[in-house]
Amino acid sequence: MTLLTILIALIALLLILVVMVQNPKGGGLNSAFGGTQEAQKIMGASRSGDILVKVTWTLGGLLMLLTLLAGLIV
Structure with a gap:
């Protein structure tokens, strides 16, 4: 159960990072490189x-x- 909880927390953090990198207007990383x-x-x-x-x-x-x-x- 502890391993499952750690995996859930890790995936949640990664999901937060990926969503924050995206631009809501569709630019995101595409506009960052020129x-x-x-x-x-x-x-x-x-x-x-x-x-x-x-x-x-x-x-x-x-x-x-x-x-x-x-x-x-559980």
């Missing part, structure tokens, strides 16, 4: 918004599953 498309292609940040969205959904799903599992164990 404003032009060419700069984003060179820096490799052209698809960073898609990656952050996938990471957010994955961490949210893991958090939900682990909390449900913790509830069933």
